[in-house]
Amino acid sequence: MKKLIINGQHELTGEIKISGAKNSVVALIPAAILSDDNVTLYNVPNISDTLALIDIIKLLNGKVEYENETMKIDTSQIENKVVPENLSKKLRASYYFMGALLGKFHYAEIYFPGGCNIGSRPIDFHINGFKKLGAEVTIEGNKYIFKANKLKGARIYLDFASVGATINIMLAAVKAEGTTYISNAAKEPEIVNIASLLNNMGAKISGAGTSEIKIEGVNHLHSGVIDVIPDRIEAGTYTIIGALLGKNLKISGIIEEHIDALLSKLKEMGVDMIIDDNDIIINHPKEYKPINVKTLVFPGFATDLGQPMSVLLTQADGMSIFEETIYENRMGHIKYLQKMGANIRVNDRTAIIIGKTPLKGEEVVATDLRAGAAMVIAGLIAKGTTTVNEIDHILRGYENIVEKLQNVGADIKTIEE
Numbered sequence: 001m002k003k004l005i006i007n008g009q010h011e012l013t014g015e016i017k018i019s020g021a022k023n024s025v026v027a028l029i030p031a032a033i034l035s036d037d038n039v040t041l042y043n044v045p046n047i048s049d050t051l052a053l054i055d056i057i058k059l060l061n062g063k064v065e066y067e068n069e070t071m072k073i074d075t076s077q078i079e080n081k082v083v084p085e086n087l088s089k090k091l092r093a094s095y096y097f098m099g100a101l102l103g104k105f106h107y108a109e110i111y112f113p114g115g116c117n118i119g120s121r122p123i124d125f126h127i128n129g130f131k132k133l134g135a136e137v138t139i140e141g142n143k144y145i146f147k148a149n150k151l152k153g154a155r156i157y158l159d160f161a162s163v164g165a166t167i168n169i170m171l172a173a174v175k176a177e178g179t180t181y182i183s184n185a186a187k188e189p190e191i192v193n194i195a196s197l198l199n200n201m202g203a204k205i206s207g208a209g210t211s212e213i214k215i216e217g218v219n220h221l222h223s224g225v226i227d228v229i230p231d232r233i234e235a236g237t238y239t240i241i242g243a244l245l246g247k248n249l250k251i252s253g254i255i256e257e258h259i260d261a262l263l264s265k266l267k268e269m270g271v272d273m274i275i276d277d278n279d280i281i282i283n284h285p286k287e288y289k290p291i292n293v294k295t296l297v298f299p300g301f302a303t304d305l306g307q308p309m310s311v312l313l314t315q316a317d318g319m320s321i322f323e324e325t326i327y328e329n330r331m332g333h334i335k336y337l338q339k340m341g342a343n344i345r346v347n348d349r350t351a352i353i354i355g356k357t358p359l360k361g362e363e364v365v366a367t368d369l370r371a372g373a374a375m376v377i378a379g380l381i382a383k384g385t386t387t388v389n390e391i392d393h394i395l396r397g398y399e400n401i402v403e404k405l406q407n408v409g410a411d412i413k414t415i416e417e
Contacts, residue, residue: 099171153178
């Protein structure tokens with residue numbers, strides 16, 4: 001069992017380079033199977049979710065070469081096979097093979113996806129979209145079966161602007177007959193990244209990044225190439241760390257507009273930042289103003305940054321409020337922050353945080369990916385030693401997190417017991 005050992009309260013100086021986006025690459029890899037040739041992805045993060053998806057591609061008889069952040073996927077011999085539970089449960093994003101296999105073969109069998117336990121994340125929107133395109137959906141125990149004689153373009157309205165449903169419907173619709181419109185589509189940058197790859201492969205998608213996406217079906221998708229966009233959640237996480245411990249800490253390779261909501265909140269708190277093109281130079285201030293944070297769909301404050309942000313709020317002078325509106329189980333980290341000395345009261349999806357409170361090192365648990373990031377941040381600012389258990393959650397989404405933090409002066413290491 002891997003653990004993190006963190007000795008806190010070290011200032012951080014130097015440069016942290018942001019990796020490719022987890023939430024993009026987990027959809028780009030399944031999207032590749034729609035090609036009848038090959039796909040090349042650049043800036044691919046070496047995280048456990050990436051490796052789990054490679055296993056599924058290989059199961060489907062695809063060939064994968066992956067080194068130095070470059071992945072080449074040969075899909076010319078792809079076969080349609082059942083995606084078994086031991087692979088699908090490794091990550092939530094395995095469900096993108098539903099849309100990709102349905103779009104390519106008009107048939108898909110895949111077991112329920114896994115992922116973090118951050119609340120109810122039903123795939124009803126995905127399923128309803130597939131049905132609108134002409135698919136029949138059957139559930140046998142823990143397995144979904146999707147079948148269509150042919151897929152036909154349709155008008156699909158999403159009751160909630162779901163990123164997963166928007167991408168999955170795009171994957172299923174790119175080779176459907178006619179034109180598909182997705183209304184109330186999610187606008188996240190990762191969706192634009194996926195649409196860009198598909199268009200590079202010969203798809204006809206317009207409107208990605210807006211609330212209505214138009215997909216004109218094509219018969220064939222050829223080879224394609226794409227750069228994975230920088231990970232805005234990783235960028236936000238390290239920026240929060242810089243706001244707490246940075247001394248001319250440079251966060252490089254960011255896209256400013258992707259983290260605008262976070263940057264505006266940090267400025268509101270009084271954090272010293274200089275933004276220069278794709279870099280941020282950040283210094284921790286002597287004191288922080290309390291603020292309110294409410295998570296929303298993009299371009300609002302990202303739900304994936306809510307838990308890391310709540311740690312920063314413990315260091316503000318006064319009362320801050322953190323409200324989660326997307327998932328109901330985003331408060332799993334709070335009891336560990338309280339154990340470390342934080343003054344936090346939780347009411348359903350709202351945390352009332354009274355600061356400033358010094359944190360002390362304790363033994364804590366990474367209950368999910370972003371809660372794990374929050375525990376790392378808490379350990380970095382705490383007095384004494386913090387042990388973070390169940391760090392496999394963290395390794396799913398943060399490439400080389402230990403090495404990146406060590407390189408800028410953090411006292412952090414991984415141990416195995």
